[in-house]
Amino acid sequence: MSVKDQSFACGDAGENNIQVFVRIRPPSGDEPGYSRVVDVADGGTQLILHQEPNPRIFAFDFVADITSTQDAIFNRLGRKVIENCVAGYNGTIFAYGQTGSGKTFTMLGPNEDADNFQHELRGVIPRSFEYLYQLIEREKELHGEGKQFLCKCSFLEIYNEQIFDLLEPSPTVLHLRESLKTGVYVAGLSEKVVADASEAYEVLCSSWMNRKVASTSMNRESSRSHAVFCLQIESKEKKGSVEHIRTSQLNLVDLAGSERQKDTNATGIRLKEAGSINKSLSNLGNVIMALVTVSRDNKKRYIPYRDSKLTFLLRDSLGGNSKTSLIACIHPGHKCFGETLSMLQCTCLL
Numbered sequence: 001m002s003v004k005d006q007s008f009a010c011g012d013a014g015e016n017n018i019q020v021f022v023r024i025r026p027p028s029g030d031e032p033g034y035s036r037v038v039d040v041a042d043g044g045t046q047l048i049l050h051q052e053p054n055p056r057i058f059a060f061d062f063v064a065d066i067t068s069t070q071d072a073i074f075n076r077l078g079r080k081v082i083e084n085c086v087a088g089y090n091g092t093i094f095a096y097g098q099t100g101s102g103k104t105f106t107m108l109g110p111n112e113d114a115d116n117f118q119h120e121l122r123g124v125i126p127r128s129f130e131y132l133y134q135l136i137e138r139e140k141e142l143h144g145e146g147k148q149f150l151c152k153c154s155f156l157e158i159y160n161e162q163i164f165d166l167l168e169p170s171p172t173v174l175h176l177r178e179s180l181k182t183g184v185y186v187a188g189l190s191e192k193v194v195a196d197a198s199e200a201y202e203v204l205c206s207s208w209m210n211r212k213v214a215s216t217s218m219n220r221e222s223s224r225s226h227a228v229f230c231l232q233i234e235s236k237e238k239k240g241s242v243e244h245i246r247t248s249q250l251n252l253v254d255l256a257g258s259e260r261q262k263d264t265n266a267t268g269i270r271l272k273e274a275g276s277i278n279k280s281l282s283n284l285g286n287v288i289m290a291l292v293t294v295s296r297d298n299k300k301r302y303i304p305y306r307d308s309k310l311t312f313l314l315r316d317s318l319g320g321n322s323k324t325s326l327i328a329c330i331h332p333g334h335k336c337f338g339e340t341l342s343m344l345q346c347t348c349l350l
């Protein structure tokens with residue numbers, strides 16, 4: 001993405017390994033006095049935020065307006081990441097935004113029902129599964145018995161900087177470990193082998209329900225945690241007598257809502273949640289910004305992965321040959337102006 005002459009430009013890591021998108025959700029239709037404060041310009045690469053005396057203009061890799069379809073969003077956000085994963089490199093897709101801005105709609109779809117898998121409104125995650133297994137089938141057809149794939153998934157949430165298993169839910173806090181062989185991993189996290197896209201989707205849906213149940217029983221809002229679904233893709237290819245094994249990881253992340261503390265009047269446990277979310281989101285921003293700088297300037301730089309559980313967990317999936325897509329979801333209405341401005345400013349630091 002080229003940096004243009006307006007106030008802010010976002011995204012891009014030179015070779016497009018990090019891409020930043022914005023999606024404007026439609027208003028809900030029952031919002032009294034609704035007035036729209038954002039517009040898309042320049043063929044979808046600029047977002048205009050209307051304010052007095054002058055509008056502010058932000059540039060992104062792509063801005064999807066309210067009429068954008070789920071299919072179009074996946075094509076922009078997901079295709080390259082999935083193709084890269086099948087080629088043996090890691091990939092991560094994040095959805096970011098305030099509560100109700102459309103993160104879950106974008107990632108999962110309008111509901112977390114397993115029947116949604118074939119629904120035209122299904123989101124980035126089911127579409128990623130479909131495309132991934134489609135590419136795997138294509139590879140298998142090309143190489144016959146000579147190439148085999150094994151996919152395993154895990155699903156966890158990070159709440160107040162504590163990691164919980166969502167596949168086999170329990171109140172036990174899990175810990176991050178590091179090994180020379182496998183890099184960063186979560187000790188004791190369960191995994192399931194998933195043979196095809198619909199199986200992966202079924203696992204996701206049942207675990208998503210676990211997330212809701214766990215949040216109710218432990219008095220925490222599910223939207224106040226980061227949900228990280230990981231698919232590990234292992235391919236074995238025989239070339240003569242030598243077997244080549246490649247492993248890559250696809251991370252699909254529904255980030256916790258980014259509410260500004262002063263807008264929520266939060267106290268007690270909710271204030272602690274908000275502080276923890278803000279810290280980890282700002283750390284994610286710092287990591288991505290550092291990676292963009294490294295890639296652009298081709299210089300070594302300290303990357304603060306260890307400053308939060310989320311970035312340390314994803315350390316081996318961000319940077320290098322990995323592909324990362326981040327989609328910032330926003331509401332178009334004037335009531336969300338403050339939140340939208342703060343989101344755009346944060347995202348534009350990336």
Ligand SMILES: Nc1ncnc2c1ncn2[C@@H]1O[C@H](COP(=O)(O)OP(=O)(O)OP(=O)(O)O)[C@@H](O)[C@H]1O
Pocket residue numbers: 024025026097098099100101102103104105106110223256257329
């Ligand atoms: N692009 C869209 N088109 C149609 N409806 C949408 C869209 N985006 C969001 N919605 C609807 O808006 C509501 C809130 O969206 P959603 O639950 O995805 O927000 P969220 O950001 O995930 O919120 P939370 O942080 O609370 O989980 C839902 O009813 C969803 O179906």
